[in-house]
Amino acid sequence: xxxxxxxxxxxxxxxxxxxxxxxxxxxxxxxxxxxxxxxxxxxxxxxxxxxxxxxxxxxxxxxxxxxxxxxxxxxxxxxxxxxxxxxxxxxxxxxxxxxxxxxxxxxxxxxxxxxxxxxxxxxxxxxxxxxxxxxxxxxxxxxxxxxxxxxxxxxxxxxxxxxxxxxxxxxxxxxxxxxxxxxxxxxxxxxx
Numbered sequence: 001x002x003x004x005x006x007x008x009x010x011x012x013x014x015x016x017x018x019x020x021x022x023x024x025x026x027x028x029x030x031x032x033x034x035x036x037x038x039x040x041x042x043x044x045x046x047x048x049x050x051x052x053x054x055x056x057x058x059x060x061x062x063x064x065x066x067x068x069x070x071x072x073x074x075x076x077x078x079x080x081x082x083x084x085x086x087x088x089x090x091x092x093x094x095x096x097x098x099x100x101x102x103x104x105x106x107x108x109x110x111x112x113x114x115x116x117x118x119x120x121x122x123x124x125x126x127x128x129x130x131x132x133x134x135x136x137x138x139x140x141x142x143x144x145x146x147x148x149x150x151x152x153x154x155x156x157x158x159x160x161x162x163x164x165x166x167x168x169x170x171x172x173x174x175x176x177x178x179x180x181x182x183x184x185x186x187x188x189x190x191x192x
Contacts, residue, residue: 001086001188005029008083009036010068018063020044024043026079039079042067051080089187126169127151132159147173 001008006026022042027034038050047058047067055076061070069079072084088096114131121128130150138145147162149169162170175191182189 001083002029003082003086005082006079008086010083012066021066024068026083040067040071053077053124080161086187089185090190095180113177115182117176120176120179121172124172126172127156128169134181 001010004186006028009023009025011023012019019042021044024039025036026039027036037052038048038051039053040047040056042048047061049058053071053075056071056075058098062071063065068080068083073082105176117128118128128149129152132148132150134146134148136146137141148159149162151158151163153158162173165173175189178189178191181187
């Protein structure tokens with residue numbers, strides 16, 4: 001992966017919750033020679049660090065904790081902080097959590113987002129011409145937001161509750177906030 005300062009190569013091998021191998025190398029950007037510099041290499045219990053990390057502790061590191069994480073938590077090395085920032089900008093979507101109305105509506109309530117959202121839907125050939133957010137108050141007095149999609153057929157608008165959309169469309173709608181955010185930041189989006 002690449003940041004504004006360097007290109008990094010990070011590898012980790014885990015078995016049974018134990019770190020077997022781990023390494024981090026970098027090439028400074030812009031680079032005149034494409035020479036990777038060692039930041040650290042871990043082979044089982046043995047950790048070797050490169051010059052930038054020579055002050056780092058390499059003894060008695062818990063074998064279930066990545067050395068990269070240990071460094072990011074305990075030190076303020078610019079190289080480690082730069083790489084750690086890249087990881088913290090990664091977005092991960094887990095479909096085991098539902099509540100699409102809440103996640104989608106919170107994001108879509110931002111006016112600047114609507115244009116981008118509708119452009120992306122059009123680019124993906126999803127026939128949603130618009131959407132609307134409705135505030136509902138339940139019998140218990142709790143407020144919630146319901147998302148309705150609007151489909152235009154023969155010049156007439158048809159409103160559908162988001163639950164009436166196909167599973168595929170719901171999944172796409174649920175990742176759109178992350179897609180738009182990631183495109184804006186230039187980060188990485190991981191979807192399982």
